[in-house]
Amino acid sequence: SWYDFMCVGSIQSFIGRQHKGGPNSRGQQKLYIGPWLHGRFNKVNKVGEMEYPENANFDMMTEMIRWFDHYLKGVDNGIEKDPNVRYYAMGAVGEPGAPGNEWRAVADWPVKTVETPYYLQPAGKLAITKPAGSEAFTQLTADPLNPAKIEARGFPGARDARQVEEQENVLTFTTDPLTEPVEWTGNVKAELLVSSSAKDTDFIVRVSDVYPDGRSILIIDMIRRARYRDGYEQQVFMEPGEVYKVPFNVGWLSQVFNKGHRIRVTVASTGAPFYEPNPNTGEPITIEFPEKVVVAKNKIHHSPQNASRILAPVKK
Structure with missing residues (x-):
């Protein structure tokens, strides 16, 4: 979560495991980052004084079940083919048409800047x-x-x-x-x-x-x-x-x-x-x-x- 005090460690963990992890770890990581607080990512789009659009909600529980179904039960649900990284680009709140406030999918992190x-x-x-x-x-x-x-x-x-x-x-x-x-x-x-x-x-x-x-x-x-x-x-x-x-x-x-x-x-x-x-x-x-x-x-x-x-x- 962007507003999570553990954001730094989570992102560094993804980068380390994705690029320098063991053979069963490298290239197998997924990273999702949204405008939430620590542990409050499931269908909650209000953080502090900011109420992000409904599209900021993310059904993390369903995503976790997909992950476990595939890697623990062998269910062929396509999750390994999903984008490696999904992140929410935040924008101004309460300003119709403001740029940002959208989900993006990329192959790796960090993105080119x-x-x-x-x-x-x-x-x-x-x-x-x-x-x-x-x-x-x-x-x-x-x-x-x-x-x-x-x-x-x-x-x-x-x-x-x-x-x-x-x-x-x-x-x-x-x-x-x-x-x-x-x-x-x-x-x-x-x-x-x-x-x-x-x-x-x-x-x-x-x-x-x-x-x-x-x-x-x-x-x-x-x-x-x-x-x-x-x-x-x-x-x-x-x-x-x-x-x-x-x-x-x-x-x-x-x-x-x-x-x-x-x-x-x-x-x-x-x-x-x-x-x-x-x-x-x-x-x-x-x-x-x-x-x-x-x-x-x-x-x-x-x-x-x-x-x-x-x-x-x-x-x-």
């Missing part, structure tokens, strides 16, 4: 052009004892995110209204160029579809702890004032942003209780939240030399 940079710009702009001008950054504070708020509701997507975005120490970067629909289908990546007063801190990136009426509907989000910016196999701490690249995958999606909509990227360093705050000390992570914490002064850089950006899978 053009990795397109969207640069974080001064004054909260988001654009496909690289920032120009002098050295620039936007600062945000990460206070573990006074964090920004993101409600813990299983998954915060498919809801208006303005209540989060309007908080202090939450940054938004937004495109101009789109003159034509733009489709992102695939894995969205972040490359943040950052500096901090602390040895360690967190960075949260969120992507929203901003409707003409101002609603900012969250689609995907992810967090990366700075100490793991070079991978989870090692911890590398920061030196105050030094600029570091923090690259990470934000998540998978298939979304057609309609004409007149805007694309928004939100960046924060705290978002509790959904994300437990980082103490920012660089000390070992413990089950109990430590008494000693550090307030981190973080900078998101958006200059020609240090251009923070999102890498979007734009489908042509």
